[in-house]
């Protein structure tokens with residue numbers, strides 16, 4: 001018997017969230033961001049699930065684009081960081097991988113390229129990680145014309161730094177800078193807008209938006225969970241209750257004896273830990289769910305197990321399934337307890353945890 005520590009992936013929830021992104025983005029189209037193994041959900045399965053609806057996919061690097069091809073999907077794939085070596089240009093051109101160009105050294109590679117892929121130019125409007133300053137765009141376009149590849153440029157991209165915060169004016173400022181920077185090329189496409197930008201009232205998303213985290217049902221916004229934004233959780237992380245015991249007042253549980261019972265406490269051990277990607281920083285009081293009840297973690301998360309307080313769930317017994325996050329406990333809540341964001345939790349589930357896919361057909365049957 002396997003251990004029954006699993007990540008169940010609900011394909012119809014993924015599709016629901018993508019359709020919500022499309023509705024919010026309209027008239028812009030939404031390219032589905034499926035980097036980091038589809039935010040931990042399995043890039044091949046995610047690409048197949050969205051292939052009928054999404055015009056394009058976006059990933060960080062060429063290996064991820066190749067994984068989409070290996071899943072049998074031929075859609076255009078945008079490499080958000082472009083290529084990391086000149087040798088990859090020809091592969092991109094042949095495979096239909098579109099390159100975001102963000103740096104001088106990538107321009108140098110394009111000068112000598114035998115084959116050139118479709119290009120997007122990254123404009124730095126204040127994130128200050130990658131991209132060309134708005135004042136540099138004319139020079140960049142001139143260089144590409146000299147290299148006889150300017151006709152490969154299909155558009156401009158920029159990325160927002162603070163769109164998760166409705167109170168920030170920084171997104172407006174970035175939007176203004178971007179609009180001005182690319183105004184001289186009205187026939188080229190524009191793409192700005194991570195998931196969070198879809199939830200900002202009045203925010204233009206131009207021609208193509210780039211939803212990522214929202215596709216997986218987690219919240220891109222501060223102080224909101226995914227379900228509060230109309231999103232459906234895609235991953236349910238489950239493990240079994242493997243032991244139940246009663247602690248007397250004064251007894252503690254786990255490493256460093258960090259939690260001590262004040263009263264007699266019925267507690268359970270769950271077969272999941274940080275070796276599975278459950279966050280070690282999720283301490284006492286982080287929520288979980290068992291047998292129809294919300295419960296809480298107690299003590300430290302270990303590599304292969306964690307402890308929960310079963311006071312109030314007298315029926316819970318070894319073999320019961322515990323939901324660590326999913327439809328009853330939002331991954332956003334767990335992230336908050338762990339001092340991080342859902343992105344890190346979802347992408348951090350390790351290879352030890354099998355992903356089990358439930359498609360709409362399975363559910364009907």
Ligand SMILES: *Cc1c(COP(=O)(O)O)cnc(C)c1O
Nearest residue numbers: 033080159194195210211212213
């Ligand atoms: C990851 C990424 C996105 C998606 O961001 P979410 O916050 O997950 O929606 C969009 N654009 C770029 C450039 C990215 O790197």
